[in-house]
Amino acid sequence: MVENYVHGYTEKESRRLADQADTLAKLLHHDTRYPAKSRILEAGCGIGAQTVILAKNNPDAQFVSIDLSQDSLHKATTAVTAENITNVTFQPADIFDLPFEPESFDHIFVCFVLEHLQEPADALAHLGRVLKKGGSITVIEGDHGSFYCYPESEEALMAVKCLIDIQAGLKGNSLIGRQLYPLLSKAGFKKITVSPRMVYVDSSKPDLVEGFSKKTFIAMVEGVKAQALTMNLIDAETWNKGIRDLYRATEIDGTFCYTFFKGTALKKI
Amino acid sequence: MVENYVHGYTEKESRRLADQADTLAKLLHHDTRYPAKSRILEAGCGIGAQTVILAKNNPDAQFVSIDLSQDSLHKATTAVTAENITNVTFQPADIFDLPFEPESFDHIFVCFVLEHLQEPADALAHLGRVLKKGGSITVIEGDHGSFYCYPESEEALMAVKCLIDIQAGLKGNSLIGRQLYPLLSKAGFKKITVSPRMVYVDSSKPDLVEGFSKKTFIAMVEGVKAQALTMNLIDAETWNKGIRDLYRATEIDGTFCYTFFKGTALKKI
Numbered sequence: 001m002v003e004n005y006v007h008g009y010t011e012k013e014s015r016r017l018a019d020q021a022d023t024l025a026k027l028l029h030h031d032t033r034y035p036a037k038s039r040i041l042e043a044g045c046g047i048g049a050q051t052v053i054l055a056k057n058n059p060d061a062q063f064v065s066i067d068l069s070q071d072s073l074h075k076a077t078t079a080v081t082a083e084n085i086t087n088v089t090f091q092p093a094d095i096f097d098l099p100f101e102p103e104s105f106d107h108i109f110v111c112f113v114l115e116h117l118q119e120p121a122d123a124l125a126h127l128g129r130v131l132k133k134g135g136s137i138t139v140i141e142g143d144h145g146s147f148y149c150y151p152e153s154e155e156a157l158m159a160v161k162c163l164i165d166i167q168a169g170l171k172g173n174s175l176i177g178r179q180l181y182p183l184l185s186k187a188g189f190k191k192i193t194v195s196p197r198m199v200y201v202d203s204s205k206p207d208l209v210e211g212f213s214k215k216t217f218i219a220m221v222e223g224v225k226a227q228a229l230t231m232n233l234i235d236a237e238t239w240n241k242g243i244r245d246l247y248r249a250t251e252i253d254g255t256f257c258y259t260f261f262k263g264t265a266l267k268k269i
Numbered sequence: 270m271v272e273n274y275v276h277g278y279t280e281k282e283s284r285r286l287a288d289q290a291d292t293l294a295k296l297l298h299h300d301t302r303y304p305a306k307s308r309i310l311e312a313g314c315g316i317g318a319q320t321v322i323l324a325k326n327n328p329d330a331q332f333v334s335i336d337l338s339q340d341s342l343h344k345a346t347t348a349v350t351a352e353n354i355t356n357v358t359f360q361p362a363d364i365f366d367l368p369f370e371p372e373s374f375d376h377i378f379v380c381f382v383l384e385h386l387q388e389p390a391d392a393l394a395h396l397g398r399v400l401k402k403g404g405s406i407t408v409i410e411g412d413h414g415s416f417y418c419y420p421e422s423e424e425a426l427m428a429v430k431c432l433i434d435i436q437a438g439l440k441g442n443s444l445i446g447r448q449l450y451p452l453l454s455k456a457g458f459k460k461i462t463v464s465p466r467m468v469y470v471d472s473s474k475p476d477l478v479e480g481f482s483k484k485t486f487i488a489m490v491e492g493v494k495a496q497a498l499t500m501n502l503i504d505a506e507t508w509n510k511g512i513r514d515l516y517r518a519t520e521i522d523g524t525f526c527y528t529f530f531k532g533t534a535l536k537k538i
Contacts (some may be wrong), residue, residue: 145421146526148414150447178419181471182522196469196526202450204461253451257415257465259526 023208025053027197028111028140028260036060038106043095043127044068044113048076054109055085064105066093095123100130107131111140114183118171124187131267137189139263143177146198146259147217149249156249159242162228163221169231177261189265201256213256218246292477294322296466297380297409297529305329307375312364312396313337313382317345323378324354333374335362364392369399376400380409383452387440393456400536406458408532412446415467415528416486418518425518428511431497432490438500446530458534470525482525487515 032054034040038061045051045065055063065088067073073090080088093099095113108127114120124137131137144164149156167174176183177196184192201208222243228234234242249256301323303309307330314320314334324332334357336342342359349357362368364382377396383389393406400406413433418425436443445452446465453461470477491512497503503511518525 143417145417148412148447150444150451152414152444152447175419175421178417178421178524178526181473181524182419185522192473194469194471194524196467198465198467198528200463200465200530202463204450253454255447255450255463257447257528259467261469 024199024212027199028262029053029057032057032109032138034058034061034107037062039064039104040107040109041066041100041105041127041130042109042111043123044110044116045076045090046072046112048072048079050109050111051076051088052079052083052085055080055088056083059087061087063088064091064100065089066091066095066098068092068094096126098126098130102129103132105130105132106135108135108137110138112142114139115141115167115174115176116170116172120173120176120179121183121186124183124189128187128189128267133267134269135267137184137265137267139180139184140260141177141180142174142258142260144174146177146257148257149246150253150255151245151248153242153245153248155238155242156245157242158234159221159228159239159246162233162239163224165233166224166227166231177259180261180263184263184265188268190268192263192265194261194263197260197262199256199258199260201250203252203254209250209256212258213250214247217256217258218243218250221246293468293481296468297531298322298326301326301378301407303327303330303376306331308333308373309376309378310335310369310374310396310399311378311380312392313379313385314345314359315341315381317341317348319378319380320345320357321348321352321354324349324357325352328356330356332357333360333369334358335360335364335367337361337363365395367395367399371398372401373399374401375404377404377406379407381411383408384410384436384443384445385439385441389442389445389448390452390455393452393458397456397458397536402536403538404536406453406534406536408449408453409529410446410449411443411527411529413443415446415526417526418515419522419524420514420517422511422514422517424507424511425514426511427503428490428497428508428515431502431508432493434502435493435496435500446528449530449532453532453534457537459537461532461534463530463532466529466531468525468527468529470519472521472523478519478525481527482519483516486525486527487512487519490515 040061040063042051042063042065045067051065070092073092077090108131117123147160164174181192181194199212201213229236309330309332311320311332311334314336320334339361342361346359377400386392416429433443450461450463468481470482
């Protein structure tokens, strides 16, 4: 293998991953558009993966992106700086103890955060306090129980169940996507609309096979192997068949399904 | 309860069911449009539920709708006559022994049929023979394995699994939605596109709660109760809890998810 080929492959690979990120970004974020000069709180920005997309999609809005982790905020700052984004301010803060005046934001955005919280409705209620009356909240979450594939495989579902159970053991909830409507309702929001965003993958979509099925979803499941086996959630043979079957569903006649949920709602005037 | 109230309720109920049918019809059929004068084979029309929608959506196209059952064809004829539809001809025929010349149809339409067949790819290949080169085939199927709800319930999934297993025992496949891409490919079609059509129901959509969750999906599951218990697929207590939990998911804080799949493809020129 010559160096040129390797580079070529690497570039192709980068483009492929970028295409996949782009496909998911469009699926999840294409309809999140904020008016110029509006002030938006992004709660739980992590390393800034969504921040970059949000800020680019809304160059005339101002974002305040918070996270508990200083380390994540540092990475997020690096990510937006690399993209020459200037409409984001980062700040360490806790959703349950927000250092902002009541009703000080026009809109709120929360993506892939509630799944990690023990009291997601309570978190939404705290966020609601710093939101102006009539302002919107947008919440995006996945739902690991929405996964299925062809060829169908009980062992594949059992491996995925390990991921769900391990997250539940950490007091999180990876089945939270289906629950956005009641959560937003319980937190007091009005005019709630939840729309599912299904990722359907077959071999006519090689970017998604590689970028979503293999490198996002299966990689995530494989990540809990040691824990799943140590905790005796599954035996090694079943686990290995489950992972093999997940990869089997990425072959030319396989299909892969997963659904994200996006909820939007308003604060009562 | 006075007679007027009863009538009022009945009318409201009819409107509700019509609204639900309309929502599903839009979801599944809105993008099936055929050119004027084109000749389309609808294979396995049953009692004409889809025929009516298709024929109304494409008033200038000509449909030939076939089914094995004379009784179903009689009901289908009554249904289209009631709607003053004149662009459909019904004919008893077997998909595996089609009484038509090769390449005699411009397009083919198959909805909720493959799930009942032991050899679905073979059925598609037979249909392909009577399709003109470059003509399209449209296939719509559900997938009972795509169901999930909130609050999540293992017993509810076990009750649904009975329906899946009983259909499998009848040599059908109620998990066929996810399989449309490989089936169309195996049958030799080209330019295959499969798009999922997810029905997401929460209490902001009372028509779907009533018309889809309760009267379509749960009713379908409840329909196999006697068989499931007789075949010892489930015990009565688990069954009853499963059904209760399905209804629980239709309450004000519940959600309900199910996905249909629509595949379109072309016959190679």
